[in-house]
Amino acid sequence: xxxxxxxxQIRIEKVEKLRGMGINPYPYxxxxxxxxxxxxxxxxxxxxxxxxxxxYREHGNIAFADLGDExxxxxxxxxxxxxGEGFKNLRLLDIGDFLGVEGEVGRTIAGEIxxxxxxxxxxxxxxxxxxxxxxxxxxxxxxxxQRYLDLLINPEVRERFNIRSKVISGVRSYLDSxxxxxxxxxxxxxxYGGANAKPFTTxxxxxxQKMYLRIAVELYIKRLIxxxxxxxxxxxxxxxxxxxxxxxxxxxxxLEWYEAYVDYHTMMDRAEGLIKFLANKIYGRxxxxxxxxxxxxxxxxxxxxxxDIMKEKLGLDVxxxxxxxxxxxxxxxxxxxxxxxxxxxxxxxxxxxxxxxPKQLKEPTWVIDYPADISPFARPxxxxxxxxxxxxxxxxxxxxxxGWTEITEPxxxxxxxxxxxxxxxxxxxxxxxxxEDYLAAMEYxxxxxxxxxxxxxxxxxxxxxxxxxxxxxxFPTLKRDKLEKEQEEGAEQQEKEAATQTxxxxxxxxxxxxxxxxxxxxxxxxxxxxLQKYMESPNLxxxxxxxxVAMKGIYKYLHKxxxxxxxxEVWGITGLLHDIDYxxxxxxxxxxxxxxxxxxxxxxxxxxxxxxxxxxxxxxxxGTDPENDMDWAIATVDQLTGLVVSSTLISKERKLNSIDAxxxxxxxxxxxFSKAVDRENIKNCESKLGIPLLEFxxxxxxxxxxxxxxxxx
Numbered sequence: 001x002x003x004x005x006x007x008x009q010i011r012i013e014k015v016e017k018l019r020g021m022g023i024n025p026y027p028y029x030x031x032x033x034x035x036x037x038x039x040x041x042x043x044x045x046x047x048x049x050x051x052x053x054x055x056y057r058e059h060g061n062i063a064f065a066d067l068g069d070e071x072x073x074x075x076x077x078x079x080x081x082x083x084g085e086g087f088k089n090l091r092l093l094d095i096g097d098f099l100g101v102e103g104e105v106g107r108t109i110a111g112e113i114x115x116x117x118x119x120x121x122x123x124x125x126x127x128x129x130x131x132x133x134x135x136x137x138x139x140x141x142x143x144x145x146q147r148y149l150d151l152l153i154n155p156e157v158r159e160r161f162n163i164r165s166k167v168i169s170g171v172r173s174y175l176d177s178x179x180x181x182x183x184x185x186x187x188x189x190x191x192y193g194g195a196n197a198k199p200f201t202t203x204x205x206x207x208x209q210k211m212y213l214r215i216a217v218e219l220y221i222k223r224l225i226x227x228x229x230x231x232x233x234x235x236x237x238x239x240x241x242x243x244x245x246x247x248x249x250x251x252x253x254x255l256e257w258y259e260a261y262v263d264y265h266t267m268m269d270r271a272e273g274l275i276k277f278l279a280n281k282i283y284g285r286x287x288x289x290x291x292x293x294x295x296x297x298x299x300x301x302x303x304x305x306x307x308d309i310m311k312e313k314l315g316l317d318v319x320x321x322x323x324x325x326x327x328x329x330x331x332x333x334x335x336x337x338x339x340x341x342x343x344x345x346x347x348x349x350x351x352x353x354x355x356x357x358p359k360q361l362k363e364p365t366w367v368i369d370y371p372a373d374i375s376p377f378a379r380p381x382x383x384x385x386x387x388x389x390x391x392x393x394x395x396x397x398x399x400x401x402x403g404w405t406e407i408t409e410p411x412x413x414x415x416x417x418x419x420x421x422x423x424x425x426x427x428x429x430x431x432x433x434x435x436e437d438y439l440a441a442m443e444y445x446x447x448x449x450x451x452x453x454x455x456x457x458x459x460x461x462x463x464x465x466x467x468x469x470x471x472x473x474x475f476p477t478l479k480r481d482k483l484e485k486e487q488e489e490g491a492e493q494q495e496k497e498a499a500t501q502t503x504x505x506x507x508x509x510x511x512x513x514x515x516x517x518x519x520x521x522x523x524x525x526x527x528x529x530x531l532q533k534y535m536e537s538p539n540l541x542x543x544x545x546x547x548x549v550a551m552k553g554i555y556k557y558l559h560k561x562x563x564x565x566x567x568x569e570v571w572g573i574t575g576l577l578h579d580i581d582y583x584x585x586x587x588x589x590x591x592x593x594x595x596x597x598x599x600x601x602x603x604x605x606x607x608x609x610x611x612x613x614x615x616x617x618x619x620x621x622x623g624t625d626p627e628n629d630m631d632w633a634i635a636t637v638d639q640l641t642g643l644v645v646s647s648t649l650i651s652k653e654r655k656l657n658s659i660d661a662x663x664x665x666x667x668x669x670x671x672x673f674s675k676a677v678d679r680e681n682i683k684n685c686e687s688k689l690g691i692p693l694l695e696f697x698x699x700x701x702x703x704x705x706x707x708x709x710x711x712x713x
Contacts, residue, residue: 011127014092018122021089025125030100037071040113043105047115049074050100050123052152054130056093063090067099067115070158076101077114086120096126144476157471163282164460164472168235170278171255171456178270180231180257185220187213187237193435194218194377197240200250201672213239217256218377218451219438222406225258225449226441233257235456241672249469250477253456260449263405264389267450268366271393271401272301274454275364275462282463289465290362290396297364297395305369306353313360318349326352338654340712342538346371346386361394370404376416377451378404400462403452410442418586512629512688514559515609517570522607527573530606534580534598542711544576546641546704547634551575553703554633557691571630574613577606578634595622632688639678640685640700643667646674648713656708661698668697 018025034047051069061080066073080087082103093099103117131153143150143157151158172182190209192199194216204211214220217236224232238254259267275297279286286298310316316329326348330339334355343351349371361367369381370390378388389405407413417434460472470476535541555571556563581598585591595618598605606614615624616631617638626632644656647667651659667673668682685696704711 007129008127011094011125014094015125015127018092018125023089023122025122027121027123030121030123032100035071036067036069036074039074039105039115040072043107043113046102046104048100048102049115050098053093053095053097053099056095058090061087063087064114065093065099067101075108075112075114076120077106077108077116078120079116082116082118083120093122094126094129096128096130097122098124098126141478144470144478147474160460160464160466160472161474163464164456166282167278167459167463168456170281171235171274171459173281174274174277175231175233175257178231180233180259181229183221183224183229183232183234185214185217185234185236189214189220191433191435191437193433193438195240198242200239200241201675215240216453217254218453219435221256221258222446222451223438223441225260226444226446230260230447231257244477246468247458247461249457249473252469252473255454255456255459256451258406258449258451260447262450263448264368264391264403264450267403267405267452268301268303268368268391268393271403271452271454272364272366275393275395275400278459278463288395288462290398290462291465291467293362293396295363295396299364301364301366301393303366303368303391306349306367306371307369309357309367310349310353313357314352316352318352321345323348330355342542342712344371344373344538346373350374358394358399359397362397363395365394367392367394372416373419375404376419377407377413379407380412395462398458398462398467400458401452401454403450406446406449406451408442408446408448410439413442414439414589418589418591512632513627514562514567515613515628515630517567517609520566520570520573520607520610522570522573522610524569524573524576527576531577531580535583537583540579540582543641543645544579545707545710546645547575547578547637548572549575549703549707550637550641550700551630551633553699554637554689554691554696555630557695557699558629558633558689570610571633574610574630574634575637577610578614578617578638580606580614592621594618596624626688629689632684636682636685636689636696637700639682640697641704643674643677643682644697644701644704645711645713646677654713656701656705656711656713659701661694661701664697664701665694668693 015025030050031048032050034042034049036049036051039047039049049067049069051067051073053065054068054073055064055066057064063078065076065078067076068074076099078087078090083090100121100123101115101117102119103115105113106116107113131149143154151161176182188202188204188211190211192212192215194214195218197215199212199215202211202213203209214236216238217234221232221234233256235253235255237251239251241250242248244250257270259270276286279288279297287294287296289295304312307318310318314333318326321329323343323345326345327339327341327343330337330348330352334352337351337355339351353367357367368389368391369384369387370378372378372380372386372388375388375390378390381387381389391403392399393401407416414434457469457472461467461469464472466472531541531544535544549572551574552568552572555568559567579594581596582594585594585597588597590597593600595615599611599615605611609628609630612624612627613631613634615622616626617634619625619635626635644664647664648654648656648659650667651663668679671679682696683693685691686693689696691699
């Protein structure tokens with residue numbers, strides 16, 4: 001560091017010397033009439049060019065420099081007899097300076113083509129030394145953080161980004177030639193959608209409302225189909241608040257296009273044509289290098305359904321299998337996969353496919369027809385019930401693109417959305433939400449149409465044979481450097497200490513009554529049988545089990561002095577049944593009645609005071625206000641158990657027993673995490689029940705840890 005500082009000071013002194021000589025070391029412009037590549041082709045001509053000095057060496061009355069611009073490099077052959085007094089000022093040059101030269105293009109005695117300048121001009125004095133070209137810039141972290149140096153020192157990096165530019169311009173050229181309109185849709189959106197992903201959240205001060213950075217352009221661009229456009233596309237920046245790995249970045253570039261009056265077969269034709277067009281545009285051939293294999297994208301790509309390819313490659317007839325047999329197959333063949341055990345049949349089919357098939361698809365291949373329950377935007381298959389008309393394109397064992405025949409019937413789209421939401425609850429906050437405005441657009445009429453999404457970054461990976469996304473994004477998202485990290489950790493420690501050490505003060509002087517449960521004769525087995533009658537979703541059943549044990553834990557905490565084993569069981573039954581009408585309400589599109597729907601039809605379905613507590617847990621919709629400690633307990637537990645599951649799923653081991661209450665509290669204090677959780681409701685544990693928040697989390701977490709096997713966590 002000291003040596004670097006000394007070198008910088010020496011260069012600063014050179015800047016002052018130049019100024020003292022009346023020379024501006026940072027002039028405003030230079031009349032560059034030749035690129036270096038053009039200069040190399042004009043031997044015998046006088047040229048005027050400019051670039052950056054990459055090497056410099058003196059030998060008496062002559063000196064040599066390597067000058068580079070974006071088109072190439074050329075040697076500069078300085079001669080004292082040509083420069084006169086200007087030759088002595090060469091000592092003020094350094095590697096990294098920008099230099100303009102004018103002179104004849106000739107050759108040295110050694111035969112190297114060179115510019116022999118009669119004039120030169122310093123265009124920018126560099127203050128820092130470039131990394132050695134011999135040793136290069138090898139540290140990956142430094143290359144990403146200081147991409148400008150990476151581009152200067154490693155020419156293959158510059159070439160990758162040149163190809164990226166060619167890919168993007170080629171996409172536009174291809175789609176424009178087919179009559180598509182390029183459009184722009186909002187980056188800031190009041191509701192996110194179009195993919196299962198966590199959004200980045202921000203606040204728009206001018207309108208005083210929460211906004212999201214888009215996770216996909218899909219729903220806005222589809223509105224244009226409803227608005228009369230027949231062929232539209234967008235190349236867009238998308239943002240997803242998720243993991244960073246070899247192929248995923250929080251900020252990335254997507255291509256989406258949609259075409260009216262076509263289905264997924266035509267969309268595959270278009271996409272296949274794009275890849276062939278780009279290959280010829282960039283390389284003049286259709287043979288690409290994908291890892292260590294050459295792949296010809298110029299032939300006709302076969303199309304094979306997911307059931308057929310799984311039967312061919314794995315000997316697995318998924319149509320003949322059930323959920324349990326597929327789960328066993330998954331656990332046997334993919335022991336390292338994260339399997340919760342609650343997946344639907346369709347989810348298991350896709351998981352098996354995704355883990356075992358793509359690496360076998362070396363030649364360009366279309367895999368078509370996917371399970372319906374993993375594709376909320378794809379149109380139901382016209383011949384196969386339970387499947388949708390979806391397709392993915394694979395090249396060299398890599399998934400490159402994904403699309404489908406689009407849903408055009410509003411009621412079908414609504415049901416697909418609601419099914420996706422129900423399947424994800426309670427341990428998945430990335431489910432897609434119903435977008436009423438988009439459904440309204442659909443209700444004005446949508447023509448039959450197809451759509452596709454292709455990651456521009458994934459395309460560039462394919463055409464550069466570079467399978468790490470950070471190598472293809474000029475300035476990738478990185479962790480903070482050491483100083484920033486230390487500051488962040490210090491702030492987190494202060495927050496943690498404040499949360500755990502500040503004494504809790506209950507400002508509510510009133511004491512909530514406890515309901516009389518002596519008249520309840522139900523057993524837990526009877527309650528569970530009723531639950532199974534109305535609830536099928538494995539995830540909802542797990543959520544109900546979590547609420548059951550949490551309610552029992554809260555009862556024991558609140559009633560140490562008047563504990564009653566029967567009352568504990570009733571509190572548990574309340575937790576078990578609190579969402580009993582959720583699936584019915586969802587299927588009948590009456591979620592606004594969730595909490596009371598079944599009781600409106602059969603007032604005797606569940607005895608009081610359990611029924612009152614179930615209604616009160618969703619009091620903002622049912623109109624039944626919580627009146628006692630059991631009512632408030634289930635209202636808060638309902639929200640907290642979901643937060644505990646979400647927190648578990650982002651932990652390193654994804655196990656309930658691997659996290660503690662402080663881990664969950666930190667997520668509670670991060671509003672962007674699991675944003676669907678009603679944190680104000682959870683805080684009622686303090687104001688209504690008199691339980692400090694951290695302690696409330698501790699009780700709930702410990703209760704759930706006792707049934708971690710049943711939870712699959």
